[in-house]
Amino acid sequence: MIKFLYWNINKKPLTELITQLAYKHDIDFLILAESKLDSAHLLKLINSKVDSFFSEAPPRLGGPVKIYSRLDDQFIRPKEDGRIAIRHIKPPIGVDFILVAVHLPSKLYRQAGDQADTCRRMSETIEEIESQIGHTRTLLIGDMNMNPFEEGMICATGVHGISDRMTAAKGSREVEGQKYKFFYNPMWSYLGDISAGPPGTYFYNSGGDINFYWNIFDQVLIRPELLSTFSNDSIQIITKVGQVSLISELGRPNRSDGSDHLPILLSLKI
């Protein structure tokens, strides 16, 4: 079992909470976005709590998305960094897979069309790396700054993240003679208050005519080839760390003690 924790920490000094999360949930991969934390200090604290040694995943160049792991460097092959961080993970036991961790541009600076363009280019990059490595056992995780139903996330030329596991399991579909691979996006099911857990991962009252209030910007998506390692109950949106609630009394992300985003936890049976 490999466990991943993704959290956009909104530049907050959340070292203590992150350490508790890593310890409590026995995390293997810790992925942070909008982190201004000093990696050395964070790792020192985490390593004082957990059994095995955490380090920043190679090549340790920093960037918008930071990946820390308890896997030794020899099991992590860096492929790309920038807005998208891609690593080829070859664990000592189990199948190898491709980890794509992202923090896509905010809606504050982009229009829907720009976001869709970003997704199209990201998909091309992912396919390029998949083709280079020779398989599509890919996990995409991150703050997409889009909901699962938005153009960039659902379009065949974009992420192509389907809400239905059975459809996604078909692998791909053809549009105008071109084949487009699916991702399965389980996060569709986590939007709204009927699902277990909070109604989303990010709350924003835009005050506009269209106002979603809750959004599920933080998502995990799985390629069909990796689906056998994923069960639908293996995702959790975390709302509490020790005694600290990440949800305020108003029922929204607690920006005072936590971040404006809630962390997501995922495990794969690898």
Next chain:
Amino acid sequence: MADESMWGNLESLPIIETPAIILKKQASILTDITKNVLRGYVKIDSGEGGEMYIQLYILAPSLGEYRYAVLSVSHGVNMYPASVIDNIKGEKFNCDNKDTLLNVLKLILSSKEIRNIVASLISQSKA
């Protein structure tokens, strides 16, 4: 009349240094300076409506073709205004002309962050 060129004198048209050419030159300079230990790499993508999207990468061949996407430039058919996104800081710059673009590129490429990335990749490539 129909056989004669109505295009005017196209032979004297100036060769314009496009943002893609500018980035390719910087990519080539990186390759030369690092004596091929690192390679500059430019990826060009055309979008709908004539929009060009140009991404500048630092590529480390001896680290399994690892690449770092440093910045991207996007522009329409007229080239300017062009927007530059600094991938490390997440900042966006709008450039109304070539001079502004050159200044922005210089600001990003000579930044402390890029210097550290280049230094680290060279060290790891030689290890």
